[in-house]
Amino acid sequence: MIRIKVPATSANIGVGFDCMGLAVSLYSNVDFEPSKKKLEIYGCPEEFRNENNLVYKAFVNTCDFLNEPVPNVRITIENNIPVARGLGSSAFCIVAGIKGANDWFDAPLSNDEILDLATNMEGHPDNVSPAIYGKLGVSFIDENKDVQTVHFNVNPSLRFVTMIPNYEVSTDKAREILPTEMSYSEAIYQVGHAVALSKAMELGNLKLIRECIIDKMHEPYRSKLIPDYENAKNICEKANGTMYISGSGSTMMAIVDNEKNAEKIVENTKKDFPDWKVYHLNVDTKGAISEVI
Numbered sequence: 068m069i070r071i072k073v074p075a076t077s078a079n080i081g082v083g084f085d086c087m088g089l090a091v092s093l094y095s096n097v098d099f100e101p102s103k104k105k106l107e108i109y110g111c112p113e114e115f116r117n118e119n120n121l122v123y124k125a126f127v128n129t130c131d132f133l134n135e136p137v138p139n140v141r142i143t144i145e146n147n148i149p150v151a152r153g154l155g156s157s158a159f160c161i162v163a164g165i166k167g168a169n170d171w172f173d174a175p176l177s178n179d180e181i182l183d184l185a186t187n188m189e190g191h192p193d194n195v196s197p198a199i200y201g202k203l204g205v206s207f208i209d210e211n212k213d214v215q216t217v218h219f220n221v222n223p224s225l226r227f228v229t230m231i232p233n234y235e236v237s238t239d240k241a242r243e244i245l246p247t248e249m250s251y252s253e254a255i256y257q258v259g260h261a262v263a264l265s266k267a268m269e270l271g272n273l274k275l276i277r278e279c280i281i282d283k284m285h286e287p288y289r290s291k292l293i294p295d296y297e298n299a300k301n302i303c304e305k306a307n308g309t310m311y312i313s314g315s316g317s318t319m320m321a322i323v324d325n326e327k328n329a330e331k332i333v334e335n336t337k338k339d340f341p342d343w344k345v346y347h348l349n350v351d352t353k354g355a356i357s358e359v360i
């Protein structure tokens with residue numbers, strides 16, 4: 068049996084809209100085994116146990132890419148990444164399906180090829196890159212339509228707390244709400260802050276992160292779609308932390324530089340929002356991992 072373990076990913080990190088993404092220590096697994104039937108899927112709601120399942124679609128796409136026949140397969144999904152909350156649940160499915168098929172045929176694809184395939188399916192590389200490589204990824208699609216990605220180490224002193232509301236924000240709505248233009252001075256602001264943020268994360272300099280992370284491209288608009296945004300921000304700031312909207316939301320991700328303050332955020336979020344899911348996480352440094360069991 069092939070087991071693929073994929074980390075949750077948190078895109079944007081404030082000022083890195085559509086280009087930065089962070090892998091965090093919340094994991095989902097998918098097992099791939101030979102089957103007598105064309106397709107068996109377990110571990111997900113009935114409506115996803117068919118050929119439209121995203122893990123299976125990525126598996127089939129990869130078999131086609133490799134010019135291999137699609138084998139009969141039993142897929143068992145253990146998903147801990149909440150769906151449609153801005154934590155890379157679709158990147159998880161896509162990366163797991165691609166890596167599952169790649170390993171089925173003795174791993175002919177490099178991670179860069181896996182990234183190209185995954186970006187084609189997802190439409191953007193900001194989640195799939197850290198899902199494959201771990202760490203903090205900065206990615207873009209170049210003029211030849213190839214994906215370029217680089218990775219930064221994140222200082223292990225930094226702690227991350229997911230504040231996951233019990234409501235969704237639709238990605239379509241979160242994109243529709245954005246303006247179509249920004250000024251030259253705002254672009255300069257954004258570039259400077261984003262580049263400095265990568266280094267500040269590497270250094271673990273929370274004071275600098277707090278300054279760098281303040282975004283002008285999407286958060287001011289998207290925060291209006293999250294009714295508890297200001298309350299969540301207050302909880303983070305009281306624990307000396309900062310916060311950004313993870314992906315297109317609704318999750319908000321707190322950053323602090325010690326365990327005690329991370330736990331303070333967990334406790335206060337659970338107290339004020341008992342229906343939310345709150346996890347104290349680290350950065351994942353390995354990305355998706357395959358295991359033959």
Ligand code: HSE
Nearest residue numbers: 078079085193314315
């Ligand atoms: N970068 C994307 C966005 C992530 O913020 O819309 C969600 O897919």
